[in-house]
Amino acid sequence: MDYELPSEFDLIVVGTGMIESIVAAAASRIGKRVLHIDSNNYYGGLWASFNLDSISNILNSASNIETNLEVKQFLTENEKIYQFGNDAFHMHTHSQIWHIPEKANEQTETEQSDLPTECIQKEEESWTQEKLLKNSRKFNIDIAPKLHFARGDFVELLISSNIARYSEFRSVSRVLTWLNGQLEVVPCSRSDVFSSTKVSVIEKRMLMKLLTSCVDGDEKEFVGYENKTFRTYLKDRKLTDNLIHYVLYAIAMATDTTPCLEGVENTKRFLSSLGRFGKTPFLYSMYGSGEITQAFCRLSAVFGGVYALSQPLNGLIFNNENKFKSLLCGQQRISAEHLVMGIEKLPKEFVNFTATQFISRAVFVIDRSIMASEKENLTLLLFPPEDGKNPCTMIEVGPLTGTCPKDTYIVHMFTKQTTNPEEDFKHCVERLFGNSKNESETGEKENLLPNVLWSFYYTVPNTVNLDLKNGIPKNIFVCPGPDLDLDYDPAIAQAKAIFNEIYPDLEFLPRAPDPEEIIIEGEDNNNIVTEGENLTDQPIDEATEAVADLQIETSNDHGEGSSGIEQGEAE
Amino acid sequence: MHGRVKVRTSEEQQLLKQKEQQKKLIAYRLGMKQILQSRKPDSYDPECLGICAQLLIINPDIYTLWNYRKEVVLLEIKTSNKDEDGEEKLCTFLENELKLTEQCLLANPKSYSSWHHRYWVLVHHPKANWKKEFDLCTKYLSMDDRNFHCWDYRRLILNKVGISLEDEIKFSTDRININFSNYSSWHYRSTILNQENLHDELKLVQNALFTDPADSSAWFYLRWVLSHSNVLKEDKEELLGSLEQLLELEPNCKWIVIAKCWLMKNIYENTDNSIQNQVNCYTRLKELDKMREGYYLDCQKTVVDDSETKE
Incomplete structure (x- = not known):
């Protein structure tokens, strides 16, 4: 050294x-x-x-x-x-696999000459390891991806401590769930409920009423549910099956066995973060x-x-x-x-x-979004529990988040481990992703499943x-x-x-001052603070005196009345 | 106190602010004096026009200054007619006026005078780009859809650009989907709506009523839709049925009961049954909305009196 x-x-x-x-x-x-x-x-x-x-x-x-x-x-x-x-x-890494050829295959290039131009273009678009690695630095692949509740402890801490200045965020644009064999957008905000075409007007009222009572409901609302599940509560509130699915698996991120009061807490956490930044309750770090x-x-x-x-x-x-x-x-x-x-x-x-508990995690680089739409989305997908599998949380990020190059998306998955990551996510992977063979066989451009270009399965102890x-x-x-x-x-x-x-009696992350609040040498009469080491060693008495001088001076311009009080306080 | 950076106290900050305000006030008084003294019917002083712009950026609500600018614009138009490349010069001049209103609207987005001046300038502009103006409105409303000035402005411009009403309805639907608790948004819709097909409109407003029955904006829009003679009777009856369902879910929501009265009066005129129903509704309303007890009592009386005079 x-x-x-x-x-x-x-x-x-x-x-x-x-x-x-x-x-x-x-x-x-x-x-x-x-x-x-x-x-x-x-x-x-x-x-x-x-x-x-x-x-x-x-x-x-x-x-x-x-x-x-x-x-x-x-x-x-x-x-x-x-x-x-x-x-x-x-x-612990289970596997890290490329699902695309290392380099562009020369054989296919010669074949291309016979094909119509449209196909050649398509061939040019396809990814190779070489091409993806050339863009390596455009990737920022999280090994512990997180979203932030807009009114959660983390966002509040960033604001109260003024650390928010060092970071940028994008709001999650949709929350999805897997329902009746397909991906569905979860109506989570008031405007989603209003504009949703998937729920009837009566369902709209039932859903809004339930969500309001979870947030504002007094304790009476949940009397008798202390030992019952959240699902039972939703059933008793006469919600339809689809609505129960939305609330239980997506909004409350719960399972069939989650206790009622925990479900209510989760629902509150979700709803109270709505309407602060963007359409959903969540932010993702750029x-x-x-x-x-x-x-x-x-x-x-x-x-x-x-x-x-x-x-x-x-x-x-x-x-x-x-x-x-x-x-x-x-x-x-x-x-x-x-x-x-x-x-x-x-x-x-x-x-x-x-x-004793492990987290199964996986990351996939894919070539299009799991649910295509006009604009690029930042997606949270809550995959419900089924057949002994735990619910899986997935986050899909696109190029706008600064974590992957153009024309690619990254999907993160995580869940409580039951066997190993490959097994734990198998059912999700089969439904969400396709492989390039499908494309050529069906020849349909619409509703194509994304292709996996690269995958990484790993385990982290909880x-x-x-x-x-x-x-x-x-x-x-x-x-x-x-x-x-x-x-x-x-x-x-x-x-x-x-x-x-x-440090038992000291304040945890008090607000850090903005640059314009810091008094730099030469500014303002005698308030001298130099940058660097003196910043912390400023003699307090001198500074207080300087402030007092300033106050007396200026308060005389505006009349006598207040100067005495200010002076007294300063001293 | 170790580790604390020295920061300005709020008192210090306030004093600094006061000092700055004093400076501003003096500058403002001087500027106004100079401008008003130089005001003449046949010429103007470009220096004063510059000062005027600076003052308006700070406070765009001084309409005397906007009127001064309009006089100057008219003078410029007069001179441009005499000159060969006058039109080009005039355009540059007017573009600057538009830029000024932009700055003013940034300072105060709800300044009546700035919005008006902008429209007035564009009307006098030989090459007004209404399309660009229209796109600006779209952008503006997507950032803040609660500014009725911009909604009004959009309506003025709508007549100047060739936008189909269908496209405009789609824009309105998008805005309402994002936030339906917005009187401006619903009102705008009422001015551009094709009144032939009110069936879909009733469906839309029903979505709002069921999502949040306590929100008054949608109920007022409903009343407006119902005021049209070409709303089909079966649509109205269907709506009345839905309202009954909604009332079961929300028995304490006064708006549902009020809307029932509107509908019953509208559909059934004055059959005995309908009158009795309306009377019951108003009795219920008197309990639900104590503050307006007298109003409901009066409504109730009117219903009964009307039916008696008809007989």
Whole structure:
């Protein structure tokens, strides 16, 4: 290493996943000295986004640990050192497959000369691996895709902390479900219900009435349903089968066994986010969900957080009371009071828990939308449970989100694992996607199913409900990996809990000032604040005095009345 | 206080704002004085016209200044008639006027004077591009469909461009699909509707009534549709049936009962049965809508009196 990091911090955060990044931002924001460090050469850990080229390398990325290093020489008496990392909580790839030829086949090119021009054009449009990889950098493939409820905890946190400045979003334009053998748009807002041609006028009233009573209904409404399912409640409200399907599987994202009150809560969460941004309750982060972790890192850096990626993390050093002392980065010891780390970085010696629940995930690059329409859509598809399969959540993003090149779409799928990702999604894949053979056989241009160009199936352990304190030294805090929630609600709750434990009485991510609110040197009488280090060390008395001077001066212009009060307050 | 960046307090911000306002006020007074002094029937001072534009951008509601500009425009038209390439110069001049109204509408989208000036300028424009203007309206309304100024403006322009009423109905339907709680939107529709076929219109308004019976805008549109003599009797009867169903679901919604009265009066004139039904409805309305008790009492009396005079 040809540079040295400072060797003393208040907090070291290892790993740049979502929860780690939120904690780093919150600690920097209140003036703590934070080192945010990662052995990966990319941001985001298990929450990152990748281009097409690099996603295939994520799991074989060479670790930076210097295996030959004699670590003992950095320890003092009674100290122990543990290596970073474990195999238990990483993602596990099942398959990564190309479904298109590597290069344009020369044989077909010669055949083309005999065919009418129309066919030649079609042949030119078809994808090859080479062509897709040429566009590799136009891809931002999420490994933990998320949508955001417009009035959810995440959006509110972005606004209240002013982190929204570092990110851009697109609103999801439709919510779909699979109903009676085809994709249907879920009427979720008032205007959807009004304009829907799929439901009768009576159904419109029933649906609106139910949705209103879920949001505004007092407790009496649900008396007697404490131990019943949401489905029973909907049945009792005399909803037709189609309406039950829309409400249960799409709006409440529930199953046949979901308890009534949970269903009502989910419905509320969905409906209360309507009408804020766009037609549906959801937002998606431009350029992929991986951008979000970086927005928090950015805030941390603005408030003095030190960032270092691709670092050779050689171990964690503990004293004889099993208290974390320092981190060995290359050959440098860096000390801090507290350490926060992602679960996948945890030394094997501390892994006292095993994941019992797994998340099946899949990503597909396809050549057209799963449901074609005039404009490009950003779609949430809630595939209902059937035949022992769990409900599957799918997000389809197009070129307008900045995550894939023109004429392609990305479909993300995730569900609670029952067997393995291929099995868990088999029924969805069969219905939603076709293969190029269909096209030539039927020759129909209409209603074509999209072709899969590339697919990636993988498993991630669901670590959100594990007891991550079990056997962990007191000044170390472990962050779980991605969960099944559609939004970041559990992640924010975790980050907040960790922050409150380390800094019990301090504010979690207070609003960061806008640039125009910051007083820069030379502006305004004597209020001098220079950029950089002085920013935090401004002598308070001087500044207050300057404000008082200003107030007396200007208030004299407008009459005597108020000046006394203002002066008094300022002093 | 460590780690906090020094920011302006709200008091400081307010003082700065006050200072700026003072400056603006002085500038405004000076400008007005200069413009009004230079106002003459046969010539104008281009410098004053520039000041006038600046003032209007800040406050587009000073109609004296818009009138001043109209006088200047008329002067420009007069001179352009004498000149050979006068028309070209006039066009450039008028385009600038249009740009000014654009800026003003950005500052205050509901400024009567700016909308009016824009239309007035286009009417005097030798090469007015009405199509572009029309497309602008479409764009505007898709961003904010609650501005009745723009709806009115669109209606004025509709007569100038060759847009078929069917296309325009489609536009109206799209807007209503997005948000039907909008009086402007429904009213616009009423001005362009082909009144031959009101069957589909009743269907559309029914969708709104069932989606949200408490929203008054659709009920007023319903009343307007029903006021046409060529609404088929069977359509009206069907609607009355649907309203009965709706009332079962929403027994406390006054609008349904009111609409029933409209319909019964409309369909059955004054049969005894209908009169009794209407009387019952008004009794119910007096309970539902206490604030208008007297009004319903009067309606009830009228129904009874009318039937008696006919007999």
